[in-house]
Amino acid sequence: MLNGEGYRASLDDGRSVYIRGERIENMARYAPVAATIDRIARTYDRGYDPAPGATNPLLAAPRSAEEFRERLAQLHGEDLMLHVTYQSLMALLTAAGRIEQDFPEGAARVRAYVEDCRRRDVRMVQCITDSKGDRSRSAGAQTDPDQYLHVVERRDDGVVIRGAKLHISGAAIAHELMVMPTKRMKPGEEEYAVACGVAVNTPGVKIVSTMPDQPGDADPREFPLSWDRVLPEALIVFDDVFVPNERIFLDGHVASSAAFAHSLGLWERLSATGGQVRRAEQAVGLAQLIAEANGTERIPHIRDKVNDLVLHATLLRATFDAALVKSREDSDGILIPDELNTNAAKVLAGEGWAAVVARLVDIAGGSTMTAPSPLDFDHPDVAEHLDKYMSGVDGISGIYRARLFHLIKNMTADGFGGWLNVTTIHAGGGLYAQRLVMRKHFDMDSAKATALALLGGVNPVQAERAGAPAGGIAR
């Protein structure tokens, strides 16, 4: 296994990372991501076991709904790279079961790769979103064939792939890229039906990263939520990258091409929603705390707005819990979260977040954006003034109230708040995709039967012919 130092050293592996027009030689020494790397290194140190063959127990598949719930809570408390790795490994194992019949050799390679990654204790990111060119055309119908990642050469010992994957969270500070088709491919699009594992430092992999707006010398008090949690995002170019056979999980099997995306979608949406449930609850707490500090918590419209937040958080928690409680074991004994509730929760979270932000900012007031920095509270010339003029009701200090505002700003209104706003909608696939999956898994036949029962068991075909319900409407 790796410890924190081992993780830092592992990032100096010749990978090609570019940020703001510069080639970054060693991400472990790149200041804007230093706090995040420290957090990841601490997670590595906590999980480190020098015994030969040891693996991190947090990366094992959960065996019960209770273990599932605890695992997600533990992962949310660690760093995002461990969490993304967990989702990736679970998605791979889920996909292995789903491609078993079509491509058993691919399923065996997936399982061997997962074991190898656990043993090497590496961090993995998810490369699914293609550049996609003209969205109204399928992969094979693009003018430029590289707009979806595809195989450009087959050799006895592997394949060569070309294309790009966009918005890849954490790639610059990970070890492995889990590459998969972004959606189902059709017959004739076999070259696009490719899934594989690629090491980040493989020749031809170019990681062009962006960082959320947070200065490298940020004070943790200014960015209480994001300080050591920002991740570099990346556009990754696969410029004719060779992938050896043992790392190829799917190659040309169009019938199974959606198995990986669907498996990842499920795990990614479940985890993302877990974070959004906590955030929705934190938003309730923040709204109540700032209302109490402002002396507005008993004003009827403020109470109503807090109640809106309570309702949203409660519905979200209930749907998320249902996704865990209704999880089922697959043929390999891995617990698979419930599709309907996972996707419904993700839609609720994604569509509801803008309203949460609006309520919270409305309740808090304009200092959300303009509260002086905690660093100003340290300056002897102004500290006393700031503590006096930023205070609220009797007994509430200026610095406490200012820190609530910094937290609200970090959650809703600065660079990280903006990242959350976009991510809540798009991560795990756009909301449209989740609505499609939700609809597919809803038991429409049962809903129709429930509705027809109101008609007293009338046969709909006869009723249509007769122009009236055959059995009459039950009263």
Ligand SMILES: Cc1cc2nc3c(=O)[nH]c(=O)nc-3n(C[C@H](O)[C@H](O)[C@H](O)COP(=O)(O)OP(=O)(O)OC[C@H]3O[C@@H](n4cnc5c(N)ncnc54)[C@H](O)[C@@H]3O)c2cc1C
């Ligand atoms: C911060 C962040 C982190 C992310 N992390 C990752 C990651 O780690 N790995 C990864 O692979 N991806 C990641 N994503 C990508 C995310 O899954 C995509 O942004 C999302 O799937 C939307 O794709 P797109 O951005 O290409 O937008 P588009 O596909 O261009 O979608 C824009 C809109 O058009 C609609 N649309 C587009 N095409 C169609 C169509 N044919 N039919 C109907 N509607 C259509 C979409 O529903 C959406 O409403 C991340 C995104 C963000 C914002």
